[in-house]
Amino acid sequence: MKVDYEKTQIAEGVSLDVINDSKFSTNFASVRFVMPFRREDASAISFVPSILTTLCERYPTKIELNRKLLSLYNTTLGLGRSIVGDNYVVTMYVNCISDKNAYDGERVTEEAVSILIDCILNPKVTDGKFDQKEFDIIKLDLLSTIESEINNKRDYAQMLANEIIYVDEPSATKYYGTRETAEALTNEQVYECYKNMLSTADIEITIGGSELDNAKKLLCDAFSKLPRKSNNIVYYSGSKLKKETAVRNVKSDVQQTRLIMAYKGGTENVYVDKLFSAMFGATPTSRLFMNVREKLQLCYSCSANLAEYKKTLMVTAGIDENNCEKAAEEIGRQLKSIADGDFTDDELFQTKLMITGAFRANYDGIYELCMWYNVQNRRGTCYTPDEVIDIFNSVTREQIIECAKSYKLDTVFTLTPQNQPKGPEQ
Amino acid sequence: MNYKKETIVNELNGESYVKVKHPSGLTILIWKKEGFTTTEALFSAKYGSVNNRFKRKDDADFVEVPEGIAHFLEHKLFENEDCDVFELYAKTGAMGNAYTSFEETTYLFSCSENYAESLRILLSFVQKPYFTEQSVAKEQGIIGQEIKMGLDNPDRKSFFNLLNCLYVNHPVKIDIAGTAESIAEITPELLYKCYNAFYNLHNMCLAIAGNLDVDEVLKICDEELIPAVDYQLDASVIDEPQRVAQSESVEKFPVGLPLFNIGYKCKPYEGYELMKKEHTASILLQLVAGNTSKLYNDLIDEGLINSTFDFEVFWGTGHFNIILSGESPEPATVRRRIDEEIERLKTTGLDRSEFEVVKKSKYGSIIKSYDSIDTCASYLLNSHFAGVDVFDLQKVLAEVTFEDVQNGLYEFFNKDMSAISIIEPISQNKEGECNA
Numbered sequence: 001m002k003v004d005y006e007k008t009q010i011a012e013g014v015s016l017d018v019i020n021d022s023k024f025s026t027n028f029a030s031v032r033f034v035m036p037f038r039r040e041d042a043s044a045i046s047f048v049p050s051i052l053t054t055l056c057e058r059y060p061t062k063i064e065l066n067r068k069l070l071s072l073y074n075t076t077l078g079l080g081r082s083i084v085g086d087n088y089v090v091t092m093y094v095n096c097i098s099d100k101n102a103y104d105g106e107r108v109t110e111e112a113v114s115i116l117i118d119c120i121l122n123p124k125v126t127d128g129k130f131d132q133k134e135f136d137i138i139k140l141d142l143l144s145t146i147e148s149e150i151n152n153k154r155d156y157a158q159m160l161a162n163e164i165i166y167v168d169e170p171s172a173t174k175y176y177g178t179r180e181t182a183e184a185l186t187n188e189q190v191y192e193c194y195k196n197m198l199s200t201a202d203i204e205i206t207i208g209g210s211e212l213d214n215a216k217k218l219l220c221d222a223f224s225k226l227p228r229k230s231n232n233i234v235y236y237s238g239s240k241l242k243k244e245t246a247v248r249n250v251k252s253d254v255q256q257t258r259l260i261m262a263y264k265g266g267t268e269n270v271y272v273d274k275l276f277s278a279m280f281g282a283t284p285t286s287r288l289f290m291n292v293r294e295k296l297q298l299c300y301s302c303s304a305n306l307a308e309y310k311k312t313l314m315v316t317a318g319i320d321e322n323n324c325e326k327a328a329e330e331i332g333r334q335l336k337s338i339a340d341g342d343f344t345d346d347e348l349f350q351t352k353l354m355i356t357g358a359f360r361a362n363y364d365g366i367y368e369l370c371m372w373y374n375v376q377n378r379r380g381t382c383y384t385p386d387e388v389i390d391i392f393n394s395v396t397r398e399q400i401i402e403c404a405k406s407y408k409l410d411t412v413f414t415l416t417p418q419n420q421p422k423g424p425e426q
Numbered sequence: 427m428n429y430k431k432e433t434i435v436n437e438l439n440g441e442s443y444v445k446v447k448h449p450s451g452l453t454i455l456i457w458k459k460e461g462f463t464t465t466e467a468l469f470s471a472k473y474g475s476v477n478n479r480f481k482r483k484d485d486a487d488f489v490e491v492p493e494g495i496a497h498f499l500e501h502k503l504f505e506n507e508d509c510d511v512f513e514l515y516a517k518t519g520a521m522g523n524a525y526t527s528f529e530e531t532t533y534l535f536s537c538s539e540n541y542a543e544s545l546r547i548l549l550s551f552v553q554k555p556y557f558t559e560q561s562v563a564k565e566q567g568i569i570g571q572e573i574k575m576g577l578d579n580p581d582r583k584s585f586f587n588l589l590n591c592l593y594v595n596h597p598v599k600i601d602i603a604g605t606a607e608s609i610a611e612i613t614p615e616l617l618y619k620c621y622n623a624f625y626n627l628h629n630m631c632l633a634i635a636g637n638l639d640v641d642e643v644l645k646i647c648d649e650e651l652i653p654a655v656d657y658q659l660d661a662s663v664i665d666e667p668q669r670v671a672q673s674e675s676v677e678k679f680p681v682g683l684p685l686f687n688i689g690y691k692c693k694p695y696e697g698y699e700l701m702k703k704e705h706t707a708s709i710l711l712q713l714v715a716g717n718t719s720k721l722y723n724d725l726i727d728e729g730l731i732n733s734t735f736d737f738e739v740f741w742g743t744g745h746f747n748i749i750l751s752g753e754s755p756e757p758a759t760v761r762r763r764i765d766e767e768i769e770r771l772k773t774t775g776l777d778r779s780e781f782e783v784v785k786k787s788k789y790g791s792i793i794k795s796y797d798s799i800d801t802c803a804s805y806l807l808n809s810h811f812a813g814v815d816v817f818d819l820q821k822v823l824a825e826v827t828f829e830d831v832q833n834g835l836y837e838f839f840n841k842d843m844s845a846i847s848i849i850e851p852i853s854q855n856k857e858g859e860c861n862a
Contacts, residue, residue, distance in 0.1 A: 001463070023460070023461035023462070024797050025439075025793050025794065025796050025797050026793075026794050026797050062717070062723070063717075063718050063723055066716075066717045066718045067718045067780075067783060070712075070716075070718060070783050070784060070786070070787040071783045071786060071787070072790075073786060073787065073789065073790025073793070074786075074787035074788070074790035074791050074794070075790070095794070096790075097790050097793045097794060101439070101793045103789070133727070137726060137727065137729075140729050140732070141732045141733050144682070144683055144732045144734075144753060145732075145733075146682075147682030147683055148681065148682035148683055148734075148753060149682065150680055150681065150682055151580055151581070151681045151682060151685075152579075153578040153579075252680065253680035253852060254578050254680070255574045255577040255578050256571065256574040256575055256577070256578055283516075283521075284512040284515070284516075284521075284522065284523075285510075285512050285513055285515075285516040289512075290510075293568060294510065297564050297567040297568055299568070299571050300568055300569070300571040300572040300575060301571075301575070318571060318574070318575045319571065320571065320574075350516040350517060350519075351516075353516070353517075353518070353519030354515075354516060354519050354520075354521065356519070357519040357520065357521070357537050357538045357539060358521065358538075360463050360464070360538035360539070361463065361464045361536070361538055363462075363463040364462050364463050364464050364636075364799055365797065365798070366797070
């Protein structure tokens with residue numbers, strides 16, 4: 001299937017992706033800032049999109065801005081923050097209905113995009129500071145987020161595990177930093193961070209949907225005139241395998257143990273890595289699901305997930321502490337089994353079938369298509385989903401075997417219930 | 427086969443879907459989405475965690491079954507006599523799954539090719555139960571772990587504690603997965619008893635949306651569906667008094683800040699009226715506590731709520747509730763402030779222009795949702811079980827008046843019918859050490 005996709009460089013370090021597709025009722029536009037990650041900046045950077053999407057010069061209170069978004073057929077103004085490889089990515093976006101669906105003839109997309117631009121480039125600033133009242137509220141919210149990180153045990157376990165898996169690397173740090181850096185944040189520091197972000201981060205702009213010409217022009221005009229310098233962002237930064245497997249246990253007030261095993265390795269071909277990780281633990285017929293859950297009945301969930309930019313394969317399970325050792329052994333056994341070539345052509349074919357079906361589903365959402373090309377850009381390619389499916393289907397069993405062989409156990413982390421000591425303590 | 431195909435058209439954009447009452451007893455809803463690649467199919471029984479008591483017309487008395495059995499049955503149906511159903515889907519490339527809610531058990535797949543073969547798999551395995559002592563024992567272990575996982579979830583705990591405050595008898599207060607003790611009582615015989623009562627095509631629905639051919643779907647249904655006798659199932663939930671069981675629940679949990687769920691128990695509704703009340707309550711909630719409201723902004727400015735604050739209209743057979751939730755250093759103050767704001771608004775009245783803005787935003791949300799194939803399939807299913815048509819959604823929205831919403835202040839926010847569930851933090855000295 002053909003995609004009407006166009007990529008242009010509108011200024012140094014500023015790219016614009018446009019995807020035209022009239023079958024959708026919604027349009028999507030995003031602006032991403034990509035910069036090398038420094039731990040000490042995490043809290044300040046994470047703060048920037050929060051304050052930018054709360055108010056701006058044109059809508060100087062959050063009530064006015066939110067009312068405008070509601071009146072624009074519930075246009076969503078959202079934000080995202082993530083650590084990709086060793087980079088920090090800040091995203092701000094709007095999602096709105098396409099103009100053809102507006103019953104009052106309103107030019108919804110143009111207006112939504114102009115709000116996005118205003119929020120990013122014309123924030124409410126006085127004397128080199130953001131609005132102090134909103135700054136204080138957002139700071140309190142950030143501290144609440146840090147306070148509540150223990151609420152979700154799965155994420156909490158992963159966060160603690162990342163500190164060991166990625167020790168001395170940016171990915172060991174949470175995207176919002178630590179309590180100490182958050183508490184120490186000042187309004188001036190956040191504003192300075194914002195100015196730096198505008199002038200030094202790589203900017204990736206994406207717009208998708210229908211009737212986009214005016215909105216596209218607004219984005220070009222706004223972002224092509226910024227004084228800029230490029231960062232030459234490198235997305236891939238494989239995490240270094242430890243000389244000895246790190247084994248760590250943390251006790252907490254939990255009912256169920258969380259087991260996380262990190263393997264490092266991988267090949268030069270991301271699609272081989274993806275296919276292997278799917279066969280190993282990312283489908284309902286994967287080795288981990290069929291053996292650790294169904295055959296040995298050790299847990300409800302056991303799956304593998306590829307951290308692509310860190311060349312790390314993460315296996316996670318929720319399990320009874322008594323079964324941890326048995327599960328870890330079985331996970332290792334299944335990996336070895338694939339590395340030994342102990343799988344059928346049918347197993348490989350069926351995994352391809354399932355994963356390629358999921359790739360094709362990207363044609364069915366404008367957000368998904370925009371994200372698809374964002375990831376393609378990071379990989380330095382611009383394949384359509386169909387082209388990637390062709391690549392996927394050409395992966396051989398030998399490549400899968402080599403890929404499985406490349407992954408070595410780096411870290412075993414467990415978050416276990418209190419009063420049942422086991423394993424070395426932190 | 428001969429049957430009537432009814433086409434329901436969306437006057438807004440010309441889209442349509444087909445509705446068939448199949449001779450087998452099954453209601454079939456088919457929505458072809460032009461230009462889309464994927465197909466999503468949901469095969470669902472009107473049978474959820476609330477249905478722990480039932481009677482077929484050929485039963486002498488009501489049968490009572492253990493909590494969590496509907497969810498257990500969902501797990502077990504995935505295993506047929508020869509193999510696991512996932513293995514069958516693997517051959518077509520479809521992603522299969524299932525879920526049990528309070529009132530439905532749904533088996534589904536999504537795919538971007540071979541939908542016809544996947545549909546045959548779906549229709550076939552759901553009609554072929556196979557339960558043994560051995561397979562039941564195996565699942566007790568797996569579901570036991572799923573239940574344990576839920577016990578580590580403070581949001582879920584807070585939500586169910588609220589339902590236990592609001593409801594005296596209604597089984598909506600019971601956790602969908604049941605407990606380790608209740609699932610230990612489940613036997614193959616009980617599973618067959620439930621299956622034969624609820625997995626009757628007269629009590630089921632097939633909803634399919636996306637890239638498909640309507641006639642091909644119907645042909646597969648003709649070939650795969652086994653006609654069912656209508657046993658006129660009585661699964662009515664027991665009477666619920668018009669009062670709350672208790673006004674407050676407080677429990678300690680390893681969390682950062684206190685969590686809260688504040689609920690208002692309302693009169694239950696059905697059919698078209700239910701849909702209208704849901705829209706009315708939803709608009710009212712946005713006006714009272716949405717991000718443009720005075721209450722929300724005051725509470726945020728005073729640090730009494732944070733960005734986790736949310737609200738919903740939660741309803742089902744025999745229950746209808748307004749729920750507001752989030753984190754707060756002072757949940758009881760948040761509750762008091764909501765009640766005070768309702769009283770203030772009863773005096774001052776709502777803002778009519780704000781009402782128009784919120785109504786327009788709801789229209790936008792409906793339009794946006796039509797872009798998602800799985801949402802369209804869910805709309806088909808949910809509207810069928812609610813006794814309405816999908817496109818009634820926007821029709822009802824247009825009918826909601828300012829006066830309806832204003833009256834909602836009295837109808838939906840009765841202080842005497844409210845409750846709060848609070849999850850308080852266990853004080854933590856340092857990582858790895860906890861004091862209850």
